Amino acid sequence: MQQIPINWWAVIVAAIIRMVVGSVWFSPVGFMKPWQRLAGISEAQVKASFGRAIGIDAVMSLIMAFILFHAVVYAGATNAWAGAAVGFLNWLGFIFTVFVGLWAYEQKPAKLVSITAGFNLVALILMGALIGVWH
Numbered sequence: 001m002q003q004i005p006i007n008w009w010a011v012i013v014a015a016i017i018r019m020v021v022g023s024v025w026f027s028p029v030g031f032m033k034p035w036q037r038l039a040g041i042s043e044a045q046v047k048a049s050f051g052r053a054i055g056i057d058a059v060m061s062l063i064m065a066f067i068l069f070h071a072v073v074y075a076g077a078t079n080a081w082a083g084a085a086v087g088f089l090n091w092l093g094f095i096f097t098v099f100v101g102l103w104a105y106e107q108k109p110a111k112l113v114s115i116t117a118g119f120n121l122v123a124l125i126l127m128g129a130l131i132g133v134w135h
Helices: 008-025 030-038 043-075 080-105 110-134
Strands: none
Touching: 008 080, 008 110, 030 110, 043 080, 043 110, 080 110
16 A cells, blocks of 8 residues: 555544534534434433543544545545545445445434434535545
């Protein structure tokens, strides 16, 4: 595998983008209430685990941004459209396929799967666009 120089600022900002998208997506003006209802998670449970969940999500967002950075560079994406396309294809090949599998095996409601997969779709497209421009 070829070594590539990592633009850590791009990775960090891409991870922040995912966190911001998530904070809007799962807010009261977004999909918070239907997500809670479909996932069977009460407001008290959300509040009790919020700090831990944010910490874990921040680390996972950094990992996702780091891997997506490599995918964008290896694909030769050097603009926002190409980077967004790499983000979309990573979503399609990894996130979408996993979530549809979970839906099939675990019999999760399709709307719940759509809410969570949709969040990741928007996040990966925006992250890819940023990395495409800024790597």
